[in-house]
Amino acid sequence: MVEKSDDKNRFGNTAQTAIPDDAPLRDNPGHKLRTSNTIVDRQQLASDQAEQANIRTVQFQDQTGFVRLPETQEKSVEAAPNLFTGPSFRNPQERFRFDGHKMLYHLDRVADWQKGVKFPPIHIDMGLTKFCNTACIYCYAVVQNMTKGVMIQEDTLLKYIEDCGRLGVKSIGFIGDGEPTLNPAMYDAAVLAKKVGVDTSMATNGLLFNMDRAFDMLRDMSYIRINLSAGTPEGFKRVHQSASKNFAVLVEKIRTLVQIKKENKLPCTIGLQMVLVPECFDQVMAEAQLGAELGVDYFVIKQCADSEYKEIGIDYKEYEKIEKTLHEAEKLSTKDYVVQAKWNKINAAKDTPLYKDGIRKYDICYGTPFLAQISGNGKVYPCGPFYNKDRFLMGDIHEQSFYDIVMGDRYWDVHKDIARSVDVHKDCAIGCRQDYINKFLWDLKNPPEHVNFI
DSSP states (O other), rough: OOEEEEEOOTTSOOOOOOTTTTBBOOOOOOOBBBBBBBBBBBHHHHHHHHHHHHHEEEEEEEEEEEEEEOSSSSOOOOOOOTTOOOOOOOOOOSSSSOOOOOOGGHHHHHHHHTEEEEEOOOOEEEOSSSSOOOOOOOOOOOGGGOTTTBBOOOHHHHHHHHHHHTTTEEEEEEOSSSSSSSSTTOOOOHHHHTTTOOEEEEEOOOOTGGGGGHHHHHHHHHEEEEOOOOOSSSHHHHHHOSSHHHHHHHHOOOOOHHHHHHHHOOEEEEEEEEOGGGGGGGGGGHHHHHHHHTSSSEEEEOOOOOOOOOOSOOOGGGGGGHHHHHHHTTTTTEEEEEEEEHHHHTHHHHHTTTTOOOSSSSOOOOOOOTTEEOTSSEEEESSSTTTTTTGGGETTTTTSSSSHHHHHHHHHHHHHHHHHOOOOTTSSSSTTTTTTHHHHHHHHOOSSSSOOOO
């Protein structure tokens, strides 16, 4: 196909087209277009090439259409129906959706929300402890009042899991303000959740993962994500502020998890996640290569979520310096190993004030009823940035069943308070968990005119 750029339109400007040199042209196509009146004669195109292209023409009054013949016909299909439409392309199937939302798969809950009836959250992010065995320099939990030794008690956790099954909660992520593996009840909780129909996952630094329970976790969890923002011992010490020798310990545990999964054909996804800060820019390629060598399912690179007071001190313009490296890392992807940067949020500060100054594409936070959060001390809140603020405390699973909390008035009054009083442009943390959900729900609440003209 040869692009034509030497035609002049009626204004004397060059008209850029993509009409092939051998395409038949109509002599009298009608009124002039911006590209003059060089128009392909589709009827002549059909009669000239239908035979060799294994297509046939269909006439209706003065119109001509094409029908591709079945591949079982003697002649092979070598041309597209329009013959001169350019190269073809097939979108690869999306294995994971790191950068977006999945609300379209839960329209029953959306319908309940629209009708104003009480419904359980689709997903819950929850801490199991309020302390950690590393000191990652990007840790958001530090601004949520870390408290050494505090954790959700075993009997409370197991009763909570049963309540989630009874309510119809779809999934729980053991990801929160503390390291989940420091709570020994986590393993039994995951096994119980599988029995009551709730999917679970964990985000862990992995160092204290109990390998004696590895088979159970790989059998019953949907995914295990290792929070690792380094690909070398030196980078590990710098970013996670843990002894460099622990890097080898962690790598060996990941290797063993992958081996157990593959040998037993277990369904759990194993992934690595890097929280992108300037201190680990030089670790991106090393970790991408490490993930490939270990045989994990994915390596995802995400933005660093800063607090509403920007206490972590992230300058999102810094991400422009690492774009080329991120693209290089993504080239290591294969059908079995996905390397992906969360570009929507990484690039947000470059394109708009969004995240950089806090400006959102919606005015109200509607997402909290769909994605609940529970602190590592058992207290239930609408979202992480409101931890330790009594105004938004919905309940405590040590004092009240989670079923009663969700079905109670206090829980829903807090959600209404969020929608009514919170100014998302100045009160909310940067890169919040509900952001993608809120864009979707905002569109539902604020439809344009003429919605039937899709």
